[in-house]
Amino acid sequence: MSAARDAARDPAREQDAGPVVGGRVLLEGADIHRALTRIAHELLEANKGPADLLLLGIPTRGVPLAQRLAQRLLEVEGTAVPTGSLDVTMYRDDLRRHPTRTLLPTELPPGGLDDKVVVLVDDVLYSGRTIRAALDALSDLGRPRAVRLAVLVDRGHRELPIRADHVGKNLPTSAAERVSVLLAERDGRDAVVLSPPPPAGTAGGRA
Amino acid sequence: MNRHLLSAADLDRAEAVAVLDVSEEMAATQRREIKKLPTLRGRTVVNLFFEDSTRTRTSFEAAAKRLSADVINFSAKGSSVSKGESLKDTALTLEAMGADAVVVRHWASGAPHRLAHAGWTRGSVVNAGDGTHEHPTQALLDAYTIRRHLRPAGGGHHGGTGQDLDGVRVTIVGDVLHSRVARSNVLLLHTLGAHVTLVAPPTLLPVGVESWPCRVTTDLDDALAGGAPDAVMMLRVQRERMEAAGGGFFPSVREYTRRYGLGRSRLALLPEHTIVMHPGPMNRGLEISADAADSPRSTIVEQVGNGVAVRMAVLYLLLAGDGTTPTPSSPGGTP
Numbered sequence: 001m002s003a004a005r006d007a008a009r010d011p012a013r014e015q016d017a018g019p020v021v022g023g024r025v026l027l028e029g030a031d032i033h034r035a036l037t038r039i040a041h042e043l044l045e046a047n048k049g050p051a052d053l054l055l056l057g058i059p060t061r062g063v064p065l066a067q068r069l070a071q072r073l074l075e076v077e078g079t080a081v082p083t084g085s086l087d088v089t090m091y092r093d094d095l096r097r098h099p100t101r102t103l104l105p106t107e108l109p110p111g112g113l114d115d116k117v118v119v120l121v122d123d124v125l126y127s128g129r130t131i132r133a134a135l136d137a138l139s140d141l142g143r144p145r146a147v148r149l150a151v152l153v154d155r156g157h158r159e160l161p162i163r164a165d166h167v168g169k170n171l172p173t174s175a176a177e178r179v180s181v182l183l184a185e186r187d188g189r190d191a192v193v194l195s196p197p198p199p200a201g202t203a204g205g206r207a
Numbered sequence: 208m209n210r211h212l213l214s215a216a217d218l219d220r221a222e223a224v225a226v227l228d229v230s231e232e233m234a235a236t237q238r239r240e241i242k243k244l245p246t247l248r249g250r251t252v253v254n255l256f257f258e259d260s261t262r263t264r265t266s267f268e269a270a271a272k273r274l275s276a277d278v279i280n281f282s283a284k285g286s287s288v289s290k291g292e293s294l295k296d297t298a299l300t301l302e303a304m305g306a307d308a309v310v311v312r313h314w315a316s317g318a319p320h321r322l323a324h325a326g327w328t329r330g331s332v333v334n335a336g337d338g339t340h341e342h343p344t345q346a347l348l349d350a351y352t353i354r355r356h357l358r359p360a361g362g363g364h365h366g367g368t369g370q371d372l373d374g375v376r377v378t379i380v381g382d383v384l385h386s387r388v389a390r391s392n393v394l395l396l397h398t399l400g401a402h403v404t405l406v407a408p409p410t411l412l413p414v415g416v417e418s419w420p421c422r423v424t425t426d427l428d429d430a431l432a433g434g435a436p437d438a439v440m441m442l443r444v445q446r447e448r449m450e451a452a453g454g455g456f457f458p459s460v461r462e463y464t465r466r467y468g469l470g471r472s473r474l475a476l477l478p479e480h481t482i483v484m485h486p487g488p489m490n491r492g493l494e495i496s497a498d499a500a501d502s503p504r505s506t507i508v509e510q511v512g513n514g515v516a517v518r519m520a521v522l523y524l525l526l527a528g529d530g531t532t533p534t535p536s537s538p539g540g541t542p
Contacts, residue, residue, distance in 0.1 A: 087232070090246040090523075100528030103232040140241040
């Protein structure tokens, strides 16, 4: 099964798009830190405190972002907000248009999602299809009281009627450009990098 | 490109570990209240069974349905059409129905291979047991069960993710001669780095077994006491094999049980952590006693559940993507 081979050889190929070369750094580590701190405060303000909040990061980079947000919430309010991960791969609408994707763990905090205010956390909001898949996945896992969306970067080009409640940074981009979010937990450093369109012959932007 | 699963030998170590890892995620979804996933919506899986096998067929059926594929059960048993024609005509029928995958169980060794390579169908072929040849998904579910028990990860439900079975000792006991389970297990467990010992009466060992990548012995007590296995897998022995008409492979049930059955006294020879496995259906009192089958070491019931998760993983890996190999650098920016 070649799909198994691909998954084995490159477990995170979708997320690891190779080395970022020739890109322009749009956000530095300190910018990302400030953006997350602001989002944490916005979450608390919108929710009138940390009650019933539950953070779900979408793998791969949504997961460390959710953990960082939880850390900020702990620092601000002194309350540990339950945090987990939600892999949306099996709910995607484009599975048949790509090589088989690797599955990543979905880990829900004990107690489940019912009647919680679930905050989906992802690194980049683009077409909106990942979030559409996440909403479907959520409805199979429980019935949250409300679902919010927090993203580090909104790069536009939505293909579905979806918007984020909390955005770290709005980045107007061309669809051909590539936005890479680097996080210390996975990539050794924090940065958001905008790369020019890849040269002809390589694959285009992932929708 | 390899888009079928015909033999346990189709997988190298990294691929086999990847199948087990996907199985782990599938198993996690099966602990939820809503077990159905939309992943294979619009795909059709045909269960083509030329031999009765309620367990394997229902396991594949459950796996396909949990992934939202349409399932067509095609029982070809008792067909009077001559063999070669029958398989071809059936394959053409399935092709006309738009089968994306054909799960085939056949009494003839090599039938799935023929189906996959004769150009009769465009679908992926999964071998669900062919003759005395192979049963790769059974080997995968056995390897998965072994990994869960012997390679527990620290916390969480992701037991052993990413790990192989390097150095694990597995003893497989019984009718190796007629067992596709034994052959597939030897191949896959060896690929994963485990050390396999086969134990069988001399009459129930296949010709050429000495070339298999495993140890072979006829002394079960020695294999259990001296070999200190981490897992003992008992194979089903059919009573018909005893009679002269069935080949006369062993003289009596009592003699077989005394020399090759797993009962209370042999259970006591095993290290504390050793698990007892059986692919089912069991002959209680022949190859395995009730003490062994129902002991806390037994993973026999768990193997059934794991079978669904592993088959979901196989169907996912064969059917979910577009069937191409990914480009080395796919573009970034999670949408």
